[in-house]
Amino acid sequence: AQSVTQLDSQVPVFEEAPVELRCNYSSSVSVYLFWYVQYPNQGLQLLLKYLSGSTLVKGINGFEAEFNKSQTSFHLRKPSVHISDTAEYFCAVSGRLTGGGNKLTFGTGTQLKVEL
Amino acid sequence: SQTIHQWPATLVQPVGSPLSLECTVEGTSNPNLYWYRQAAGRGLQLLFYSVGIGQISSEVPQNLSASRPQDRQFILSSKKLLLSDSGFYLCAWSVLAGGPTDEQYFGPGTRLTVT
Numbered sequence: 767a768q769s770v771t772q773l774d775s776q777v778p779v780f781e782e783a784p785v786e787l788r789c790n791y792s793s794s795v796s797v798y799l800f801w802y803v804q805y806p807n808q809g810l811q812l813l814l815k816y817l818s819g820s821t822l823v824k825g826i827n828g829f830e831a832e833f834n835k836s837q838t839s840f841h842l843r844k845p846s847v848h849i850s851d852t853a854e855y856f857c858a859v860s861g862r863l864t865g866g867g868n869k870l871t872f873g874t875g876t877q878l879k880v881e882l
Numbered sequence: 883s884q885t886i887h888q889w890p891a892t893l894v895q896p897v898g899s900p901l902s903l904e905c906t907v908e909g910t911s912n913p914n915l916y917w918y919r920q921a922a923g924r925g926l927q928l929l930f931y932s933v934g935i936g937q938i939s940s941e942v943p944q945n946l947s948a949s950r951p952q953d954r955q956f957i958l959s960s961k962k963l964l965l966s967d968s969g970f971y972l973c974a975w976s977v978l979a980g981g982p983t984d985e986q987y988f989g990p991g992t993r994l995t996v997t
Binding site: 770796798800802807808809810811812815817856860861862863864865866867868869870871872873874875 | 886914916923924925926927928931933937939941972974976978980981982983984985986988989990991993
């Protein structure tokens, strides 16, 4: 079975400071990892994904994540955050569903709060 | 371009009442469709998925059911709501015959409060 752990439920940070949101995964098969962002009362939007190849993945809005197989981690980083980055961030691992499609197994989310 | 709609946006229902949430996708054909629930303080949990009209698979046993009467329409229902059914319900789609590398595209969600 696949699982994802997001250790930090809330991360406060000042504007223009760097931030790292932690994600650890467990999977016995090929690993496909995603980061999604959810703004208040909205659906999820894909930030970035790791499928294979380079372990450093760049996404939208200046975010990047590094896949580390030995540490089973996929931490999300941004060198300088903005007020508009305040949102909830979800890490997910993807697996195949019987008959087609894919199942995203999500972590419990990390609330990023950017302060002035 | 593809868009996904959900309605209603918010819903307050008493315990024991029926439920019907609707999701429609535009701009794509034969999508895989998914229903997720996000309970307070918890992550998202996959409830149902569908790879075609009338084909529904359930991921967890519960008080809810799903139907897909048309290619791009996905409905979540309940005959009698429980307090534990409260949450934020998200519909998503991905390309048909895709696999675990595919992105899922999410709708705006429905916030359900059962009182």
